[in-house]
Amino acid sequence: MKKVVYTLLALVAVTLAGCGSNQKTASSNSETTSNSRAASIMVKDSDGAEVKVPTNPEKVVVFDNGSLDTMDALGVGDAVIGAPTENLPEYLATYSDVENAGGIKEPDLEKINQLQPDLIIISGRQSDFKEDLSAIAPTLYLAVDGSDPWNSTKENITTLAKIFQKEEEAKTQIADLEDEIAELKTGAAKAGKALVVLVNEGQLSAYGAGSRFGIIHDTFGFAQADDQIEASTHGQSVSYEYVLEKNPDVLFVIDRTQAIGGDDTNNNVADNELVKETNAGKNGKVITLQPDVWYLSGGGLESTQTMLEDVQKALE
Missing domain, CATH: 3.40.50.1980 (Nitrogenase molybdenum iron protein domain)
Known part of the structure; x- marks a missing residue:
């Protein structure tokens, strides 16, 4: 009988020890999680x-x-x-x-x-x-x-x-984008001169290298139709006569009105009679860029990919 009692007591002791160990492990895991969040x-x-x-x-x-x-x-x-x-x-x-x-x-x-x-x-x-x-x-x-x-x-x-x-995921995606950029630059070098304009309720602003849309020239490799454009946040106010004078081979258009709302009845740049006389107009190279990406975003993995796909249309 005594042996049975001793055996039962031993089992209880082992069980209690196991519970204590589990509690310590749970506590340790909780502290690790807490410390991880606080890192x-x-x-x-x-x-x-x-x-x-x-x-x-x-x-x-x-x-x-x-x-x-x-x-x-x-x-x-x-x-x-x-x-x-x-x-x-x-x-x-x-x-x-x-x-x-x-x-x-x-x-x-x-x-x-x-x-x-x-x-x-x-x-x-x-x-x-x-x-x-x-x-x-x-x-x-x-x-x-x-x-x-x-x-x-x-x-x-x-x-x-x-x-x-x-970090590893980012490195992989950056490397993929750089391969696409290198390929695009090869084509851009043969595309002639490009001009980037933003249209807002019928009014035009031009952007060159070093500007908010300068990635087209500085990274993607399109030559500038005008290398004297002032680099500023709001661009250089220009007219349709200016566009004809610079006569770009490629005209990239960002529609601010479409991105944020407003009167866009006069925003179809490709339909302007002076634009039609440019090389871009004659050759179907007036490229409308995705406005919400170019005006509201940029500088990210997904937006850079979209920008690459957008300007690629100029080479088709």
Whole structure:
């Protein structure tokens, strides 16, 4: 009888020890998960300033559409809890059901504070709010440098990849894009001179190298029809007579009105009689670029791919 009692006591002791061990393991796992979530990394923003941000943040508010499409391409879009949903390009429409964090130029600080994000990502349009947003959560400023668009785009992609521990995926996708860029440049070198214009309710602005749409010249390799265009955010105001005078072989058109709304009845550049007299007009080389990508986005993995496909039409 005593042997039976001793055996039962021993079994109870082993069971209790096992439970204690399981509890310690669960506790240890919980601490590891907690520490993993709390881990941080130092990265540089587009101004060269170092910013301490969490790794693998679970709640991110994104104002920069290029960063949003990079996160989407890297498979970490589930972390996005807020964005300027009324200003999303069509290719990012799946994110229209996240919380509206304000306008693309004016973040809703109260709403963002309520969301309690782990990270906020902004670009030039929201730069005036950087200090206010930084008081809510770590705020990372990522923008495309017009004087070096592709390298700055790669830096932004790599920065996001580091934060989300997706560096190998990013390297692969960047390498694929660089192969496409190299192939495009070969064709662009034979395409003649190109001019990039933005049309807004019938009014034209021209953009050259070093501008917000300078990637067409600086990265994709299209020669400029006018190398004296002033590099500025809003472009150089021009007329249809100017377009005829420069006589581009390829005319790239970005319709701002279509991207944000307004009166676009006078925006069909290809139908203009003076444009029809240019080499581009005569040869069917007036290329309308996807407006929501070029005007509202850019600087991301998905948007760069779309831009490549857009300008490729000039070589067909």
